[in-house]
Amino acid sequence: MDAMTGTAPPRTRPKVAGPLSPLWPFLLLLAIGLAMPLTGNAYWGLIATRMAVYWVLVAGLNLIVGYAGQLAIGYVALLTIGAYTTSVLAAGNVFPPLPAFAALGAAGVAGAVAGVVVGLPALRLRTFYFAMTTLGFATIVTQITLAWQDVTGGGIGIAGPEMPEPLDTTWGFLYFCLGFAAVCTWLTANIARSRFGRALVAVRDAEVAAEASGIRKPRLLVLVFILAGALAAMAGGLFATLQTYITPDAFTFDLSLLFFIAILIGGRGSILGPLLGTVILTLLPEIAAPLAAWSTFLYAALLLVIVLAMPGGIAALIDPRSRRKLPENRVITPRTAALDALLGQRKVPEPMRLSGIVLAFGGVRAIDGLDLEVAPGQVHGLIGPNGSGKTTTLNVISGYYRPEAGSMAIGTNPLRAGDPEGRATLRIARTFQTPRLIGEASVLENVMIGGTIDGTAGFAEALFALPRHRRDERELEARARLALEAVGLADLAAARADRLQHSELRFMEIARALMLRPAFLMLDEPAAGLSAEEIRRLGALVRGISRHGTGVLLVEHHADLIFDICDQVTVLNLGKVLAAGTPAEIRVHKEVVSAYLGA
Ligand code: ADP
Ligand code: MG
Numbered sequence: 098m099d100a101m102t103g104t105a106p107p108r109t110r111p112k113v114a115g116p117l118s119p120l121w122p123f124l125l126l127l128a129i130g131l132a133m134p135l136t137g138n139a140y141w142g143l144i145a146t147r148m149a150v151y152w153v154l155v156a157g158l159n160l161i162v163g164y165a166g167q168l169a170i171g172y173v174a175l176l177t178i179g180a181y182t183t184s185v186l187a188a189g190n191v192f193p194p195l196p197a198f199a200a201l202g203a204a205g206v207a208g209a210v211a212g213v214v215v216g217l218p219a220l221r222l223r224t225f226y227f228a229m230t231t232l233g234f235a236t237i238v239t240q241i242t243l244a245w246q247d248v249t250g251g252g253i254g255i256a257g258p259e260m261p262e263p264l265d266t267t268w269g270f271l272y273f274c275l276g277f278a279a280v281c282t283w284l285t286a287n288i289a290r291s292r293f294g295r296a297l298v299a300v301r302d303a304e305v306a307a308e309a310s311g312i313r314k315p316r317l318l319v320l321v322f323i324l325a326g327a328l329a330a331m332a333g334g335l336f337a338t339l340q341t342y343i344t345p346d347a348f349t350f351d352l353s354l355l356f357f358i359a360i361l362i363g364g365r366g367s368i369l370g371p372l373l374g375t376v377i378l379t380l381l382p383e384i385a386a387p388l389a390a391w392s393t394f395l396y397a398a399l400l401l402v403i404v405l406a407m408p409g410g411i412a413a414l415i416d417p418r419s420r421r422k423l424p425e426n427r428v429i430t431p432r433t434a435a436l437d438a439l440l441g442q443r444k445v446p447e448p449m450r451l452s453g454i455v456l457a458f459g460g461v462r463a464i465d466g467l468d469l470e471v472a473p474g475q476v477h478g479l480i481g482p483n484g485s486g487k488t489t490t491l492n493v494i495s496g497y498y499r500p501e502a503g504s505m506a507i508g509t510n511p512l513r514a515g516d517p518e519g520r521a522t523l524r525i526a527r528t529f530q531t532p533r534l535i536g537e538a539s540v541l542e543n544v545m546i547g548g549t550i551d552g553t554a555g556f557a558e559a560l561f562a563l564p565r566h567r568r569d570e571r572e573l574e575a576r577a578r579l580a581l582e583a584v585g586l587a588d589l590a591a592a593r594a595d596r597l598q599h600s601e602l603r604f605m606e607i608a609r610a611l612m613l614r615p616a617f618l619m620l621d622e623p624a625a626g627l628s629a630e631e632i633r634r635l636g637a638l639v640r641g642i643s644r645h646g647t648g649v650l651l652v653e654h655h656a657d658l659i660f661d662i663c664d665q666v667t668v669l670n671l672g673k674v675l676a677a678g679t680p681a682e683i684r685v686h687k688e689v690v691s692a693y694l695g696a
Pocket of ligand 1: 458461462463481482484485486488489490
């Protein structure tokens with residue numbers, strides 16, 4: 098490596114494993130499905146069709162459960178809604194009969210709406226309570242299909258829609274469902290590896306970091322609920338055709354469990370895993386036909402085994418990144434030269450000012466009348482004993498806490514209290530006292546999270562991998578590689594983040610924050626847990642960042658680092674400013690020395 102000049106030699110970089118690479122397992126499964134007619138066994142044809150139909154639902158649900166981590170266990174409700182919508186519209190019970198495809202499309206729309214209705218509680222409720230509401234919704238839907246007899250046929254049921262020729266045969270319908278499932282795989286994989294997919298996982302595993310990156314969870318989840326609801330309801334339409342006749346008892350709780358467990362077995366944050374999970378769970382009752390009556394028990398047992406024996410599911414077993422050895426004796430070598438390309442020449446922001454900030458927790462005045470000014474291009478140290486209000490100050494600036502009194506502004510523009518997701522737009526970035534990471538994602542993906550708000554393509558463009566989305570991805574990836582280069586982690590881009598050492602995670606968080614090309618960067622004890630040499634490199638990196646115009650607010654305990662690199666220092670004690678000035682002034686300040694620095 099060319100550390101002296103700071104330019105990276107050209108080298109071939111390992112491609113980062115996306116959710117669809119390698120492609121061959123998907124093609125193999127598809128080929129097996131397409132080859133089914135060769136068996137001449139229509140029963141197996143039905144089972145393969147059922148797998149494809151279930152997968153259409155699970156593919157969408159996977160984004161909710163596997164990616165966003167929302168426990169939607171009653172998703173059979175969407176299948177029911179889709180099956181009845183398609184059947185009723187095709188039968189002409191309400192309106193003149195529609196062709197099967199039109200009915201299927203209408204079911205997709207109904208499912209999109211229902212998906213949002215089922216999903217909305219997730220924006221407010223904790224996971225377990227959300228799970229219960231989805232179950233409640235499933236019960237309500239079943240009761241409605243039973244009670245609304247003139248439309249749904251009540252307990253007697255209704256015939257499923259018939260497909261037009263040539264899709265009305267066993268094999269014709271199988272091919273149609275396989276094609277449909279393949280398209281769904283492609284669509285959901287497109288989302289999974291887009292900035293939306295990464296944001297979902299960030300909301301699941303590192304919610305505050307997601308907020309600080311400007312990710313708005315409600316908006317994001319609603320988009321995914323729409324997609325998953327539409328797919329699930331269309332799966333319902335296909336299901337009704339497959340069954341030829343549906344009654345409310347076709348939509349059992351077991352089926353709901355099957356969908357949910359397929360994802361758990363498959364593993365979070367993977368497409369192939371849950372696909373294999375769906376195949377396995379659809380096959381299981383066929384292979385173990387005598388055990389069919391025990392299916393609920395089987396699922397429960399399987400679930401326990403998985404939770405206990407392989408918490409990462411199939412995905413973790415087949416993920417090469419969990420086995421590949423990382424180099425030992427790794428050294429973090431930041432290259433401030435990469436900062437030129439990353440941060441470049443930007444308009445210098447105006448200073449950020451806090452005045453008279455007060456915030457109390459119960460009786461404790463965590464911040465008590467704080468004045469602070471962070472100037473662009475400078476490093477401002479914020480020091481003080483434990484509990485003096487340093488982290489709370491950062492949380493007020495980042496909008497997590499609303500101060501009871503006082504004001505904040507950048508130049509003459511007031512900085513709104515609250516609104517943590519809005520800070521990214523103002524180019525205010527931060528790291529956390531405890532690093533917030535997505536363990537299962539690669540280091541590169543973790544860093545790319547930081548640039549989420551700079552994507553220009555919308556959800557629909559990502560869904561179909563349109564050019565603007567692909568350009569976004571290229572730009573984000575290039576910027577993330579620069580940021581990793583700058584902090585000295587370029588060689589670990591493809592590694593799973595949970596395999597990094599603590600000190601590396603601290604630098605990874607800085608890289609994520611740099612993705613915003615921040616006007617202001619707040620670092621909460623970045624040197625904690627670092628070796629002396631790493632602290633020195635961190636100091637050079639932070640200085641380099643500030644030289645590019647960024648105003649840095651540095652919370653630290655290491656007095657040496659503070660006095661080495663800060664332009665200004667503010668000392669807090671019990672939420673009040675004990676002293677403020679240049680490092681030279683602070684170093685000899687009587688009260689600071691006796692209260693904090695020690696004799
Ligand atoms: P530090 O300077 O060590 O970062 P903090 O800002 O974390 O200190 O904490 C300042 C004071 O506020 C401490 O007394 C702490 O116990 C209290 N505090 C911080 N956050 C909360 C909270 N969410 N709820 C209640 N008390 C809090
Ligand atoms: Mg703290």
